[in-house]
Amino acid sequence: MNTSLHFTPATxxxxxxxxxxxxxFEGGDGxxxxxxxxLLADALRQKLKKVTVTREPGGTKIGEKLRxxxxxxxxxxxxxxxxxxxxxxxxAAHAHQLIRPxxxxxxxxxxxRYIDSSAAYQGAGRGLGIDTIVDLSRWATNxxxxxxxxxxxxxxxxxxxxxxxxxxxxxxxSESDDFHAALSDTFIQRAAADPARYVVxxxxxxLDDVHQRVLDAVSAPLGLGA
Ligand code: T5A
Numbered sequence: 001m002n003t004s005l006h007f008t009p010a011t012x013x014x015x016x017x018x019x020x021x022x023x024x025f026e027g028g029d030g031x032x033x034x035x036x037x038x039l040l041a042d043a044l045r046q047k048l049k050k051v052t053v054t055r056e057p058g059g060t061k062i063g064e065k066l067r068x069x070x071x072x073x074x075x076x077x078x079x080x081x082x083x084x085x086x087x088x089x090x091x092a093a094h095a096h097q098l099i100r101p102x103x104x105x106x107x108x109x110x111x112x113r114y115i116d117s118s119a120a121y122q123g124a125g126r127g128l129g130i131d132t133i134v135d136l137s138r139w140a141t142n143x144x145x146x147x148x149x150x151x152x153x154x155x156x157x158x159x160x161x162x163x164x165x166x167x168x169x170x171x172x173x174s175e176s177d178d179f180h181a182a183l184s185d186t187f188i189q190r191a192a193a194d195p196a197r198y199v200v201x202x203x204x205x206x207l208d209d210v211h212q213r214v215l216d217a218v219s220a221p222l223g224l225g226a
Contacts, residue, residue: 018106019103020104020105021109021147022099022109022145024111024114024148025111026150027153028159028183028184030161030163030173031154034055037053039207040214052098052110054094058090062090062093066086070087071172073170080126083122091141095141095144108222118134120187125175130186145197147221151198151201152201155204156184188200
């Protein structure tokens with residue numbers, strides 16, 4: 001039996017044609033995405049029009065319900081295929097109901113995780129196949145592609161320590177070191193394959209060190225100048 005998917009996204013895999021900007025942060029659990037998005041949003045709001053901060057899974061009413069279902073312990077068995085479809089369903093609602101309307105209005109959208117997380121966690125980590133999982137999300141989002149994806153790169157020991165300091169581990173954070181190493185490799189490989197749309201940032205160091213690297217990465221794409 002052929003188990004691969006052959007979705008045909010509605011458009012070629014290029015960036016959207018909306019006036020706004022769609023910037024995604026990716027990386028392992030506890031790499032500092034949420035913190036850096038908050039710092040960047042604060043900085044951008046002093047210079048730019050509207051900035052919207054959102055996250056995956058989540059970002060919409062249905063997405064937040066799906067987030068609780070897929071991340072919290074205690075919802076019974078969630079097999080890998082079901083998990084992948086829950087993340088894709090959350091992303092479909094997010095892309096159609098929130099992200100695209102925002103960038104059509106000319107806003108800057110800063111999103112905590114997107115398709116690369118599914119590629120890493122479900123495609124590589126769960127072994128469902130990166131191409132299949134990416135195709136599923138491209139179909140689900142009508143091929144809504146970020147202008148820039150920032151990958152925060154930290155050693156696993158650092159991200160585990162940061163995530164651990166924040167509270168109890170969720171379903172994903174409870175996975176093995178091998179699982180998390182596969183995620184990290186996937187983010188780096190996908191970034192290397194498309195350097196025009198990805199920046200890998202060393203996310204070790206202080207919050208301010210990393211924030212400055214993030215500002216450097218977004219200044220040209222957002223036309224902020226030096
Ligand atoms: N998932 C998600 C999938 O499997 N498939 C998918 O398609 C998608 C979209 C989401 C989970 O779902 C998985 C991936 C995830 O496991 P989540 O709670 O949103 O769950 O998980 P994360 O995105 O990993 O969020 P975290 O909060 O765990 O990590 P962040 O956002 O990377 O890290 P942050 O900023 O919260 O920082 C963690 C701690 O470290 C400190 C912070 O203050 C905080 O306490 N910190 C630093 N400390 C020192 N120096 C620095 N430079 C620091 N930066 C942050």
